[in-house]
Amino acid sequence: MPRLLLGDLYPHDFGGDVAPISDTMARSAAAGSQAIVWYAESGDVIVLPQAPDPEFLAYRTTLLGVDRESLRIVVPPIAEASPYFLTRDRLTSAAGLAELRDALAGRTVDRIVALMPDAAIAALATELGCPEALPGHQFFSQGGALLANGKACFRAVAAGVGAPLPPGGVARGRADARALVMELLEQGHPVILKRDFGGGGMGSEVVALEAIPHPVGAQRAVHLPSTDHLDDYLDERWDWLTNGDRFPVVVERYYHRARAIFAEFEITDEAATFEEHGEIIHAPIAFAEFIPAPDLPPDALDRLVTIGQALAEGMRMMGYRGVVSADAILLDDGEVLLTEWNGRMTASTTIYRNLGRRLIGPDFSRCRALGEFVGWRVPSFPAAVARLDEAGLHYDPATRTGVVIVKGFNPEDSTVRYCVIAENTEAATQMSSRVEGLFGPKDQVR
Amino acid sequence: MPRLLLGDLYPHDFGGDVAPISDTMARSAAAGSQAIVWYAESGDVIVLPQAPDPEFLAYRTTLLGVDRESLRIVVPPIAEASPYFLTRDRLTSAAGLAELRDALAGRTVDRIVALMPDAAIAALATELGCPEALPGHQFFSQGGALLANGKACFRAVAAGVGAPLPPGGVARGRADARALVMELLEQGHPVILKRDFGGGGMGSEVVALEAIPHPVGAQRAVHLPSTDHLDDYLDERWDWLTNGDRFPVVVERYYHRARAIFAEFEITDEAATFEEHGEIIHAPIAFAEFIPAPDLPPDALDRLVTIGQALAEGMRMMGYRGVVSADAILLDDGEVLLTEWNGRMTASTTIYRNLGRRLIGPDFSRCRALGEFVGWRVPSFPAAVARLDEAGLHYDPATRTGVVIVKGFNPEDSTVRYCVIAENTEAATQMSSRVEGLFGPKDQVR
Numbered sequence A, B: 001m002p003r004l005l006l007g008d009l010y011p012h013d014f015g016g017d018v019a020p021i022s023d024t025m026a027r028s029a030a031a032g033s034q035a036i037v038w039y040a041e042s043g044d045v046i047v048l049p050q051a052p053d054p055e056f057l058a059y060r061t062t063l064l065g066v067d068r069e070s071l072r073i074v075v076p077p078i079a080e081a082s083p084y085f086l087t088r089d090r091l092t093s094a095a096g097l098a099e100l101r102d103a104l105a106g107r108t109v110d111r112i113v114a115l116m117p118d119a120a121i122a123a124l125a126t127e128l129g130c131p132e133a134l135p136g137h138q139f140f141s142q143g144g145a146l147l148a149n150g151k152a153c154f155r156a157v158a159a160g161v162g163a164p165l166p167p168g169g170v171a172r173g174r175a176d177a178r179a180l181v182m183e184l185l186e187q188g189h190p191v192i193l194k195r196d197f198g199g200g201g202m203g204s205e206v207v208a209l210e211a212i213p214h215p216v217g218a219q220r221a222v223h224l225p226s227t228d229h230l231d232d233y234l235d236e237r238w239d240w241l242t243n244g245d246r247f248p249v250v251v252e253r254y255y256h257r258a259r260a261i262f263a264e265f266e267i268t269d270e271a272a273t274f275e276e277h278g279e280i281i282h283a284p285i286a287f288a289e290f291i292p293a294p295d296l297p298p299d300a301l302d303r304l305v306t307i308g309q310a311l312a313e314g315m316r317m318m319g320y321r322g323v324v325s326a327d328a329i330l331l332d333d334g335e336v337l338l339t340e341w342n343g344r345m346t347a348s349t350t351i352y353r354n355l356g357r358r359l360i361g362p363d364f365s366r367c368r369a370l371g372e373f374v375g376w377r378v379p380s381f382p383a384a385v386a387r388l389d390e391a392g393l394h395y396d397p398a399t400r401t402g403v404v405i406v407k408g409f410n411p412e413d414s415t416v417r418y419c420v421i422a423e424n425t426e427a428a429t430q431m432s433s434r435v436e437g438l439f440g441p442k443d444q445v446r
Helices: A023-039 A054-064 A089-091 A094-102 A119-127 A137-141 A144-150 A151-161 A176-187 A227-241 A296-320 A347-360 A381-390 A425-436 B023-041 B053-063 B088-092 B094-104 B119-127 B138-140 B145-147 B151-160 B176-186 B227-242 B299-316 B347-360 B381-390 B426-434
Strands: A002-004 A045-047 A072-074 A111-114 A168-171 A191-195 A204-208 A219-221 A250-255 A259-267 A273-284 A286-291 A322-330 A336-342 A369-377 A402-410 A413-422 B004-008 B045-047 B071-073 B111-114 B168-171 B189-195 B204-208 B220-225 B251-254 B257-267 B272-282 B285-291 B324-329 B335-341 B369-377 B400-409 B415-422
Touching: A002 A023, A023 A054, A023 A111, A023 A347, A023 A402, A045 A094, A054 A347, A054 A381, A054 A402, A072 A094, A089 A094, A089 A119, A089 A425, A089 B176, A089 B257, A119 A137, A119 B168, A119 B176, A137 A144, A144 A151, A144 A296, A144 B151, A151 A168, A151 A250, A151 A296, A151 A336, A151 B138, A151 B145, A151 B299, A168 A176, A176 A191, A176 A204, A176 A227, A176 A250, A176 B088, A176 B119, A191 A227, A204 A227, A204 B071, A227 A296, A227 B369, A259 A296, A259 A347, A259 B004, A273 A296, A273 A322, A273 A347, A286 A347, A286 A425, A296 A322, A296 A336, A296 B053, A296 B151, A296 B299, A322 A347, A336 B426, A347 A369, A347 A402, A347 A413, A381 A402, A381 A413, A402 A425, B004 B023, B023 B053, B023 B111, B023 B400, B053 B145, B053 B347, B053 B381, B053 B400, B071 B094, B088 B094, B088 B119, B111 B119, B119 B138, B138 B145, B145 B151, B145 B299, B151 B168, B151 B251, B151 B299, B151 B335, B168 B176, B176 B189, B176 B204, B176 B227, B176 B251, B189 B227, B204 B227, B257 B299, B257 B347, B272 B299, B272 B324, B272 B347, B285 B347, B285 B426, B299 B324, B324 B347, B347 B400, B347 B415, B369 B426, B381 B400, B381 B415, B400 B426, B415 B426
Parallel strands: A002 A045, A002 A111, A045 A072, A204 A219, B004 B045, B004 B111, B045 B071, B204 B220
Antiparallel strands: A168 A250, A191 A204, A191 A250, A259 A273, A259 A322, A273 A286, A286 A369, A322 A336, A369 A413, A402 A413, B168 B251, B189 B204, B189 B251, B257 B272, B257 B324, B272 B285, B285 B369, B324 B335, B369 B415, B400 B415
């Protein structure tokens, strides 16, 4: 019985309407959705919004020992909406279903694996007569993805399960947002304002009564000369903060030098089980991550896992099934505060499940450090692989160390994303420096 | 130690911005918020958006044996926003807090009782230094009221806990809404479209390929000549259905002659406990209710309580505390389908807790039927009481039967809302007919 893998990274900000999504963002999401191929096992049927690059497909299947010929890849015909997303009309159109049924050749899907399960994927499962193949089908069929990926819902449920949060609140209206920001500013704190949906720091900005040159986890910091300027700021940014008044905004105290850590859990009918932890390095928006999080004080890790577990258990009781990342910040004094949940398979999930457990082995987290880096500027994907091989830096199963290219060539900025696998974080960082020098000094090519 | 009672019925549709709320709706909400006075016990401090009618206040306190002089009533100064709501700025303004502290006279609040607990009330509890007096403070402080009163969130969590729902879904965007409506119409079913927030049928309408003269639980039914007209309908109504694209819309199969029943639960840290059940009679929008629901088949009641309990347990795990009404429909074949939750003290809560348990006694549901009716047209509140007394119809503690006026005189339409307490539903209905004839035949005064 085949598995059905669905690559889709739909930005919920736009509420089912793909028209207002910028082309850049849509192309980036479509490229990200190719990550589902990392999950492929022999015999899988894979649905993607765009055909994968054949070279990169071959690279991944070879690395993980998957029979490329046994995979069936379906790109449903582009319906009214965008070519970059697996929208409901695309997934459930007569033509799309026909292609999919052809690929399944009469077999019943026994498991659906989706990067971001949502109502469109639940509708597809219903159409295919295999709702039980999608864990959490009922929850997702009724729009649960909007809850499991929204920061406003997160704040309420996280507070509800007793998890510690940065001081702040959720505002649907401007007057409430103003009151929340003002209170924190008057207490002398910088403030981070977060859009309900939006990841990697691109959906957040910092507002402060001081200059904050390189904010972490936010696209910029706005220096207000005084609180008298708060209304001007909100005049200018309310529309952006709320996607045109469509969503609430989250207002939180901003901690400038906090570490950004996360714990992932797998939620099933029976339990929420801790999977892995890691750290995101921002400068200022996400550019690297380490799995496991390096040198985490044991009590901080305990706290992260304990409060993440409570959060995941709350999601389980709501009906969510699948992977959730409980994101947090670690303060200087050792306190751990939750900052968001992500009810989807994240970039981190791809790394620890495929490069970790499958490539290195089930013991990977006890003997290896994984460091993922974005933005390595290269002439092309094959050139990058060739240069890694020449330099002896490509992943070697014998030593279980080396570099893997994680995400295909991005023509927008001529970069690839790669993962360094080394014996420890220091070695991984050193190897990363070598990688980024392979096509000349870093500051020459950037 | 005093209790603090907060009367507020804030329509969440407007997301913290009271400006777009119509005057009629705002006045109606302000009048509804007076229901909190029914909960008063001697020594309570009561916060209201508008001063109560002294005669109606005296009526309620006398009926329930509460020492009127021991109550302190605070109407916070009207801030920037509306006089009809207890907005955050009104509750937490320096002047409002000063009045409240004066009323408290140095005493610490040990319990907050709110019709509709929300972030503004949580902020007030924090200001007063008594967050623990508000059950679910953390959840409400982070916008939980938006989850606990929204129909979109309800659908996801109800499906997630395995409760049976009318077929349908939740749509954030118009393309998805169209697909959901089309699917049901093509299956031959009428469809009800529900705004995310909005009660008593005023936030819903039915769309069907047939004429439905008196839809139940909806403000109107739209007869589409064919599915070709669906786009025209959505063109015209999308803005209304989504409050200007602010909220998702719920799309469900509509069951024309279903009974509208509900079960209420009290959610504490430890458990979700079944409280009462009842039935709403619509014609077409809510006009009466019976507690308990008359002649409910025992297995239907069992199902209602079982699935309501699962829903309430899900809310408890999310952090909600307080009363929740699990609303449902009972189909001809005995099936019970959940239709919404209401995370607040409803009109029904007011009836069974105060007229039921306090006035009649803890055994009320075993020996009495309560019928609440809206829209009794009367010259004035005192005239209504006098006429009930003359007719021997007013509530009599000796027989534990008779009529209680539940909601004060509404100058908009010259009506009051009343509750009939009788030995059974038939007797209650008969008594209601006598009440509505007291000022002449019903069709003369209407």
